[in-house]
Amino acid sequence: MNKLKRFLLVDDSKATNFFNKTIIEKIACVEEIVMAENGHDALHHIQTGIVPEVIFLDINMPVMNGWEFMTQYQNLENKYKGSIIVLMLGTALNDEEKKKAEDILEIKEFQEKMLNTEAVKNILTKYF
Amino acid sequence: MICRFKNIFDTSNNLNKIVVAIFFMALSVNVLAQDSGNEEVKRLQRAIFIFNFAQQVGWSDVEQQETFKIGVLGPDRTIIDLQAMSQKRKIYNKPVEIVRFQQIREIKNVHLLYVNYKYNYDIHYLLRKISGKHILLIGEDYNFNSSMINMVNVGDSFEYEINSNRIEKEGFVIAPTLKRYAISSSEKWKRLYRNTEKSLNVIQKENKEQQSLLDNKEQEIQNQKKKIDVKEEEINQQHKHIENLYTKSQVQQKKYEEKILIESELEKNIQEQISFIKTQREIIKESSEEIQKQSEILKDQKSKIVDQEEVLVQQTSEIRKQKKINILLISLVVLFLFASFIIYRGYVAKKKFNKELQEKNLAIYEQSLELEAKNKELEQFAYIASHDLQEPLNTISSFIGLISEDYGESFDEVGKESLTFIKDASIRMKKLIDALLEYSRLGRGKEYTLVDCSTVFSELEKDLKNIIEKTKAKITVKNLPVVKGSEIELRLLLQNLISNGIKFRESDVEPKIDISCVKITDISEGPKEYWKFAVKDNGIGIPDEHRERIFAIFQRLHSREKFQGTGIGLAHCKKIVESHGGKIWLTSEFGKGSTFYFTIPVKND
Numbered sequence: 001m002n003k004l005k006r007f008l009l010v011d012d013s014k015a016t017n018f019f020n021k022t023i024i025e026k027i028a029c030v031e032e033i034v035m036a037e038n039g040h041d042a043l044h045h046i047q048t049g050i051v052p053e054v055i056f057l058d059i060n061m062p063v064m065n066g067w068e069f070m071t072q073y074q075n076l077e078n079k080y081k082g083s084i085i086v087l088m089l090g091t092a093l094n095d096e097e098k099k100k101a102e103d104i105l106e107i108k109e110f111q112e113k114m115l116n117t118e119a120v121k122n123i124l125t126k127y128f
Numbered sequence: 129m130i131c132r133f134k135n136i137f138d139t140s141n142n143l144n145k146i147v148v149a150i151f152f153m154a155l156s157v158n159v160l161a162q163d164s165g166n167e168e169v170k171r172l173q174r175a176i177f178i179f180n181f182a183q184q185v186g187w188s189d190v191e192q193q194e195t196f197k198i199g200v201l202g203p204d205r206t207i208i209d210l211q212a213m214s215q216k217r218k219i220y221n222k223p224v225e226i227v228r229f230q231q232i233r234e235i236k237n238v239h240l241l242y243v244n245y246k247y248n249y250d251i252h253y254l255l256r257k258i259s260g261k262h263i264l265l266i267g268e269d270y271n272f273n274s275s276m277i278n279m280v281n282v283g284d285s286f287e288y289e290i291n292s293n294r295i296e297k298e299g300f301v302i303a304p305t306l307k308r309y310a311i312s313s314s315e316k317w318k319r320l321y322r323n324t325e326k327s328l329n330v331i332q333k334e335n336k337e338q339q340s341l342l343d344n345k346e347q348e349i350q351n352q353k354k355k356i357d358v359k360e361e362e363i364n365q366q367h368k369h370i371e372n373l374y375t376k377s378q379v380q381q382k383k384y385e386e387k388i389l390i391e392s393e394l395e396k397n398i399q400e401q402i403s404f405i406k407t408q409r410e411i412i413k414e415s416s417e418e419i420q421k422q423s424e425i426l427k428d429q430k431s432k433i434v435d436q437e438e439v440l441v442q443q444t445s446e447i448r449k450q451k452k453i454n455i456l457l458i459s460l461v462v463l464f465l466f467a468s469f470i471i472y473r474g475y476v477a478k479k480k481f482n483k484e485l486q487e488k489n490l491a492i493y494e495q496s497l498e499l500e501a502k503n504k505e506l507e508q509f510a511y512i513a514s515h516d517l518q519e520p521l522n523t524i525s526s527f528i529g530l531i532s533e534d535y536g537e538s539f540d541e542v543g544k545e546s547l548t549f550i551k552d553a554s555i556r557m558k559k560l561i562d563a564l565l566e567y568s569r570l571g572r573g574k575e576y577t578l579v580d581c582s583t584v585f586s587e588l589e590k591d592l593k594n595i596i597e598k599t600k601a602k603i604t605v606k607n608l609p610v611v612k613g614s615e616i617e618l619r620l621l622l623q624n625l626i627s628n629g630i631k632f633r634e635s636d637v638e639p640k641i642d643i644s645c646v647k648i649t650d651i652s653e654g655p656k657e658y659w660k661f662a663v664k665d666n667g668i669g670i671p672d673e674h675r676e677r678i679f680a681i682f683q684r685l686h687s688r689e690k691f692q693g694t695g696i697g698l699a700h701c702k703k704i705v706e707s708h709g710g711k712i713w714l715t716s717e718f719g720k721g722s723t724f725y726f727t728i729p730v731k732n733d
Contacts, residue, residue, distance in 0.1 A: 091565075
């Protein structure tokens with residue numbers, strides 16, 4: 001399996017980002033892991049022209065949350081799109097949120113916030 | 129006064145004394161000479177005696193009086209004699225007035241009173257009555273010494289006795305001459321009385337003889353007269369006879385003429401009678417017609433009266449009816465008024481009550497709103513708190529997992545054990561937070577459906593299969609109903625109670641759980657029907673003092689080492705039951721087991 005180029009972790013918790021990065025690095029399936037503190041930060045990264053294969057997106061964040069990010073993301077030029085977006089969940093979504101998430105085509109997966117190696121491997125086998 | 133009276137007596141009566149003395153002397157001679165006097169002489173004598181007595185007694189007040197008054201008691205003829213005497217004589221130079229009294233109590237204003245025994249006046253009573261009135265009482269034929277001056281008839285004249293004590297007591301002064309000729313002993317008085325009676329008898333005898341002589345003479349004269357009458361009768365008869373004979377022929381002639389005259393008159397009379405009868409007949413006829421008319425009118429009137437009576441009867445009955453109706457109406461009106469009054473009162477009371485109720489309801493509503501808001505706030509708080517707590521906890525437990533996986537082997541024993549404790553604690557904390565989160569979510573979704581508790585139980589049995597088999601628990605179920613409520617919550621409720629029953633037991637006891645349900649009616653808040661569930665176990669039981677505590681959140685009665693759990697199970701149960709409108713409680717015998725009861729309303733409001 002070829003190494004993927006880039007993953008983007010979007011979470012305001014440095015601990016979470018650090019943990020998830022450690023887990024992903026354990027598998028050693030990607031060349032670069034980029035971290036963003038919020039949606040705004042993440043958008044900025046994407047707009048610099050570096051399009052990640054997978055975006056792990058938290059919902060509750062300051063400045064720009066997950067949902068706002070998704071709205072902005074959908075308005076981007078097509079050349080910036082095409083990432084697999086995994087929605088990271090702290091607790092279970094309520095019905096409203098679930099419906100909202102399902103309506104957004106770009107969101108492909110839901111995942112518990114703290115990753116484990118198994119989950120990452122599942123995603124890789126599913127989409128790459 | 130008495131002195132003056134004495135003077136008068138002394139001066140004027142010297143002459144009088146002599147005259148009276150002579151007079152009495154003459155009288156007594158007279159009496160002796162003429163044994164048989166007549167009644168008139170006696171009466172004159174009596175009057176003279178009475179006048180003389182008056183002249184012989186002194187009255188103190190006689191000078192002031194215009195007349196000298198003599199009273200006679202009873203229907204006595206003596207009054208006539210006294211009146212005759214008063215025309216001729218004066219007493220103390222005063223004209224004399226004679227008065228008659230019929231009864232003793234009438235006596236007043238007299239100087240002297242005369243009374244005869246034959247009129248039966250009680251002398252004692254009389255004396256008592258006149259006592260002090262200055263009246264001189266002269267009695268006749270009374271007993272000796274019973275009057276003031278008592279006189280008795282002897283022949284044509286009178287004897288007398290004086291009761292000087294009584295007289296002087298009344299204040300009279302008696303001339304000595306009067307005393308002198310008075311009879312002074314009762315013996316003499318009695319004798320005189322007898323003499324009088326004797327002489328009277330003799331006189332009466334003589335009178336009788338003379339009377340009989342006179343009667344004889346009269347008889348003779350009568351006989352003679354009768355003889356003359358007979359003769360006269362004879363002559364008259366002869367005379368009549370002759371006259372009859374003479375008149376007879378004349379009479380017959382006359383009779384004949386008269387007859388003719390009478391007959392013609394008779395005829396005339398008869399004619400008149402006939403015409404009269406005729407007119408009478410007509411009159412009768414008319415009157416009978418009239419009567420008939422009258423009777424017809426009467427008949428008419430009678431029938432009219434009958435009609436009127438009928439009308440009257442009808443009217444009275446109508447009036448009665450009307451009366452009854454009136455009474456009925458009045459009573460109805462009264463009833464109506466009473467009823468409306470009561471209704472009005474009730475209405476007022478109800479209105480007031482309603483108002484109060486409304487106010488209370490409003491207060492309760494406001495309170496409940498407030499409570500609801502607070503509850504929501506609290507639940508929100510619990511939710512947010514637990515939600516936000518989850519994240520750092522997840523981070524911690526994830527890192528611990530990472531550390532123990534990557535570096536665990538390089539730790540020494542203390543490090544490894546510490547890591548285990550941290551891991552356990554974080555797991556427990558995660559459970560607590562999850563339970564809290566769940567607790568805060570309970571009762572939020574109020575979408576109730578019909579839940580068949582039997583089905584719920586059989587599903588639960590499958591879920592709990594592992595633990596049931598492991599503990600060899602025996603669970604029996606009876607009469608579980610279909611209730612309205614949240615299926616998830618009801619399942620959680622039953623699950624908690626069953627797993628508590630299994631969990632809290634002595635290790636060597638096989639758990640036995642009976643679940644049953646009955647329908648009850650609670651009247652404390654108006655009649656309301658409930659399903660009353662009972663979950664009975666044979667566990668360790670719960671001491672009385674902890675019965676309330678066990679329903680509080682995170683309350684534990686035992687160490688975690690002995691019985692695992694968060695201590696939120698019964699809090700969940702309580703919240704579920706109460707959010708369904710029921711109650712939860714328990715009975716327990718320590719060491720033998722507990723029974724948890726909870727109610728769910730048959731119908732939700």
